[in-house]
Amino acid sequence: MKILLLGKGGQVGWELQRSLAPLGELIAVDFDSTDYCGDFTNLSGLADTIRAIAPDIIVNAAAHTAVDKAESEPELARTINALAPAILAQEAQRLGAWLVHYSTDYVFDGSGTAPWTVTSPTGPLSVYGQTKLEGEEAIGASGCKHLIFRTSWVYAARGGNFARTMLRLAKERDRLTVIDDQIGAPTGADLLADVTAHAIRTALQRPDVSGLYHLVAGGQTSWHGYASFVVDFARQAGVDIKVAQEAILPVATSAFPTPATRPNNSLLNTEKLQQTFSLTLPHWQTGVARLLTEIL
Numbered sequence: 001m002k003i004l005l006l007g008k009g010g011q012v013g014w015e016l017q018r019s020l021a022p023l024g025e026l027i028a029v030d031f032d033s034t035d036y037c038g039d040f041t042n043l044s045g046l047a048d049t050i051r052a053i054a055p056d057i058i059v060n061a062a063a064h065t066a067v068d069k070a071e072s073e074p075e076l077a078r079t080i081n082a083l084a085p086a087i088l089a090q091e092a093q094r095l096g097a098w099l100v101h102y103s104t105d106y107v108f109d110g111s112g113t114a115p116w117t118v119t120s121p122t123g124p125l126s127v128y129g130q131t132k133l134e135g136e137e138a139i140g141a142s143g144c145k146h147l148i149f150r151t152s153w154v155y156a157a158r159g160g161n162f163a164r165t166m167l168r169l170a171k172e173r174d175r176l177t178v179i180d181d182q183i184g185a186p187t188g189a190d191l192l193a194d195v196t197a198h199a200i201r202t203a204l205q206r207p208d209v210s211g212l213y214h215l216v217a218g219g220q221t222s223w224h225g226y227a228s229f230v231v232d233f234a235r236q237a238g239v240d241i242k243v244a245q246e247a248i249l250p251v252a253t254s255a256f257p258t259p260a261t262r263p264n265n266s267l268l269n270t271e272k273l274q275q276t277f278s279l280t281l282p283h284w285q286t287g288v289a290r291l292l293t294e295i296l
């Protein structure tokens with residue numbers, strides 16, 4: 001079993017290096033790899049890589065994830081998020097390989113408060129959301145066997161993350177303002193990687209599971225709820241926190257204007273994934289507490 005992992009250095013890619021390793025021979029590349037082209041702006045180089053390796057499974061963790069920057073470089077975002085995945089899908093179809101890909105809650109318009117299902121109408125508000133949707137559609141149209149996992153609010157222990165930022169600010173300031181009108185479920189890159197490995201094992205036995213899934217941790221919160229949890233956890237762990245818990249103040253999204261519009265409702269209904277793959281998705285607090293235990 002040969003597995004090609006693209007985007008190995010990202011939050012999810014890094015965790016996939018760990019979780020995919022036991023499934024077979026893992027060849028992991030990044031945009032600056034020298035053995036094989038893993039640069040998503042080089043579409044013919046990407047196709048050559050797949051033809052040279054002839055993997056049984058292609059896992060794509062690469063993406064243009066700089067949501068605000070994408071507003072001013074839509075063609076680059078489209079190349080990386082839509083045209084390159086279309087090439088992966090075309091090559092997967094030619095080989096009879098599986099393509100595993102990640103997408104986002106940003107394909108939705110963020111209205112309402114009900115969790116979006118895989119059949120909910122899409123309506124992206126940003127270039128990032130639009131190009132990620134185009135990527136999904138290209139994969140679906142290619143006819144290749146695929147697993148597309150839409151996720152949201154991804155964090156990882158490696159590198160910068162929201163929790164680290166809140167911890168730093170909570171040590172420096174006596175007042176914090178955090179957005180409370182966007183709701184979602186913080187989801188660990190480690191959970192995404194582990195579920196991906198489980199799902200691949202099922203898919204290899206059951207090609208009928210090919211399709212689109214929502215994959216996020218259980219429960220829901222706002223950025224304000226997330227920040228409050230992080231700061232409270234750190235305080236209880238003995239970290240020297242300056243801000244009082246009641247001085248973490250909820251504010252509307254409009255208090256922090258950004259080039260890209262974010263959806264207010266990022267909730268994703270994960271029933272299809274849990275039923276199809278017989279999995280239970282842990283509550284978001286479980287993963288964030290684990291992250292904090294690692295980084296504090």
Ligand SMILES: NC(=O)c1ccc[n+]([C@@H]2O[C@H](COP(=O)([O-])OP(=O)(O)OC[C@H]3O[C@@H](n4cnc5c(N)ncnc54)[C@H](OP(=O)(O)O)[C@@H]3O)[C@@H](O)[C@H]2O)c1
Binds near residue numbers: 007040041061103151
């Ligand atoms: N992060 C989130 O909150 C979130 C939410 C919903 C869905 N997702 C989706 O989840 C997947 C994984 O995201 P992530 O959180 O792991 O993002 P990430 O940490 O930003 O990883 C993306 C990777 O793609 C790489 N990349 C950028 N341009 C490239 C290019 N031209 N060629 C090859 N690689 C390139 C990045 O490299 P550099 O870092 O060097 O640029 C990075 O290693 C993506 O499909 C994303 O759309 C993420």
